[in-house]
Amino acid sequence: MPAFEVIVWYNVAAGVVLASLMVIHLKDLFKAALFLALTFLTVVGLFILLRAEFLAVVQLLIYVGAISILVIFAVMLTRDVHEGNPFNRLRMPAMTVSSLLLATIVYAVASANWTKLPELTSGSAIHKVFGDTTANLGTVLLNDYALAIEISAVLLVSAIIGAIVLVKER
Amino acid sequence: MPGLEHYLVLSGIVFCIGLYGALSKRNMITVLMSVELMFTGVTIAAVSMSRYIAPAVVLANPNDTGIILNSVLTGQAFALFIITVAAAEVAVGLAIVIAAYRIRKSVDVTELSEMRY
Numbered sequence: 001m002p003a004f005e006v007i008v009w010y011n012v013a014a015g016v017v018l019a020s021l022m023v024i025h026l027k028d029l030f031k032a033a034l035f036l037a038l039t040f041l042t043v044v045g046l047f048i049l050l051r052a053e054f055l056a057v058v059q060l061l062i063y064v065g066a067i068s069i070l071v072i073f074a075v076m077l078t079r080d081v082h083e084g085n086p087f088n089r090l091r092m093p094a095m096t097v098s099s100l101l102l103a104t105i106v107y108a109v110a111s112a113n114w115t116k117l118p119e120l121t122s123g124s125a126i127h128k129v130f131g132d133t134t135a136n137l138g139t140v141l142l143n144d145y146a147l148a149i150e151i152s153a154v155l156l157v158s159a160i161i162g163a164i165v166l167v168k169e170r
Numbered sequence: 171m172p173g174l175e176h177y178l179v180l181s182g183i184v185f186c187i188g189l190y191g192a193l194s195k196r197n198m199i200t201v202l203m204s205v206e207l208m209f210t211g212v213t214i215a216a217v218s219m220s221r222y223i224a225p226a227v228v229l230a231n232p233n234d235t236g237i238i239l240n241s242v243l244t245g246q247a248f249a250l251f252i253i254t255v256a257a258a259e260v261a262v263g264l265a266i267v268i269a270a271y272r273i274r275k276s277v278d279v280t281e282l283s284e285m286r287y
Binding site: 002005006009010013016017020021023024029032033036039040043046047049050051052054055058059062063066067070071073074075077078085086087088089090091093094095097098099101102105106109110114115116117118124125126128129130133136137139140141143144145148152155156158159160162163164166167 | 171172173174175176177178179180182183184185186187188189190191193194195196197199200202203204206207210213214217218220221222223224225226228229232233234235238239240242243244246247249250251253254255256257258259260261262264265266267268269271277279280
């Protein structure tokens with residue numbers, strides 16, 4: 001059902017854009033953090049449409065489950081009720097820079113000559129790879145990226161130690 | 171069907187919204203949330219590249235599952251590492267926010283100017 005997938009795609013894409021705009025736009029930081037969680041949740045839908053099921057679950061666990069909660073905790077610990085979520089003096093330059101970057105990205109994407117994968121017809125080798133991305137991703141990670149996995153373990157440990165050292169009472 | 175261009179434009183929109191927020195907001199936590207939005211945009215781009223882009227080696231060997239596996243799922247592996255780095259970044263960033271709030275009683279980035287000169 002390709003038509004159904006198109007409808008789902010446009011709903012999810014509109015959700016991503018609207019929720020991320022609300023993160024910037026809302027005055028209340030707590031609501032902005034909730035909309036950040038909604039952005040991550042809609043990106044899960046994008047990953048499922050892109051046949052990245054394992055990444056969708058990882059996104060759900062780490063972003064929606066952990067990072068959003070961490071951000072909400074920080075919002076509550078440092079809450080400044082009367083301050084809200086104001087802009088600094090760089091508002092217009094920032095808007096100019098990001099609009100220019102967006103225009104450049106759209107122009108580059110539209111004018112590039114992409115070499116695309118063949119269609120996922122059943123029985124083809126590409127269909128086999130995308131048919132079971134979780135197992136195949138595990139194979140790739142533990143063969144080609146084994147060193148990177150070890151380094152990311154070191155990175156996470158040093159991040160935990162750094163966070164503990166930073167918030168420790170002196 | 172939504173194709174590669176749709177996903178790339180969407181990731182560009184999310185990235186630029188995040189960039190705008192990171193440059194123009196005064197609250198440190200909002201800046202961190204905007205940086206998370208930028209990470210999310212990059213992740214969408216990486217995963218959509220892995221779904222739609224064919225390296226020359228895949229087009230040359232359209233039936234070799236091993237070659238397709240190694241070259242096609244690279245984008246998803248990179249997305250996984252981006253998520254790992256983002257998790258580490260947000261842990262340290264929020265610890266810095268808490269420490270700065272404890273010392274200064276404020277989370278305004280424009281007031282934290284000791285390292286300016």
